[in-house]
Amino acid sequence: MADATDPIHQFEISEIVPIEIGGVNLSFTNSALFMVATVVVGSGFLIWATMRRRLVPTRMQSSAEMLYEFVANTLRDAAGSEGMKFFSLVFTLFLFILLANLFGMFPYFFTVTSHLIVTAALSFLVIGIVVFYGFWRNGFGFLKLFVPSGVPVFILPFVVFIEVLSFISRPISLSIRLFANILAGHITLKVFAGFVITLGGLGAAGIAGAILPLIMTVALTALEVLVAVLQAYVFAILTSLYLNDAIHPGH
């Protein structure tokens, strides 16, 4: 599948400004460019929308307020009022992942979250904060998370082992969920777009037949936009739930 319609080539990282310091490659790549664009657009939108704090909000200010309330309600429902001290973290994660996913939907733009290292960095940051804050706030009482109440004593070691395993799988599943959803969506889009090209090259009957993969590509693009928003929401709500486990350990 190494021809012009190759679906893997879109994920290649290319260096825009090669920088090497002490043997370490610190180049400014296309991934870094789109991360900077995400931060600029996200913070620019929020700053511009709330520049004049009117009591009766304009449309811009209202949309920023709706975004704020949406994430605040999600975090408060999942982690309680004490969890609200993590609101900046959850809101930043949500907005960054949402904008990074949505930027990937434009043609020729690079999708930042389609690389496992990016999503793994975000996910290990979240789990690191959960573990660190859990021990800092609860001491060794944090380990009560692994001992569910109401379990008969003789199967307790087995249940604790399973609970520890399921906790360890959290950073893995959190990162792979976002990464694989975005990767699979973009590969599928590229494959169907490749069908349009391949059929279109077959003459008049081919061009008529190429309408079908074109319609499918349009439908898939709509689905991918939905997945982009949904995965950002799922990352935010799982972060909130894991933070709840750090604040109130024990079932």
Added chain:
Amino acid sequence: MEMEAAQAMGNAIGAGIACIGMGAAGIGVGSIFGNYLSAAVRNPAAADGQFGRLIFGFAVTEALGIFSLLIALLLLFANG
């Protein structure tokens, strides 16, 4: 058969078997939405309040199917 061809064949067969995992995830997703619909028809007033949990449950279940797709893609495109 030499190693290259045998490995390519093994990768292709493994990718095909990984699609069974995606079918199972499809059953799970259908189960979530089916339960939500049957409960929503019985109690329409309470349905909208649970929409957030519906979407969350859908995303977590679909993730498992996507993990399976990831294995298939790794086998096909990543020489391992």
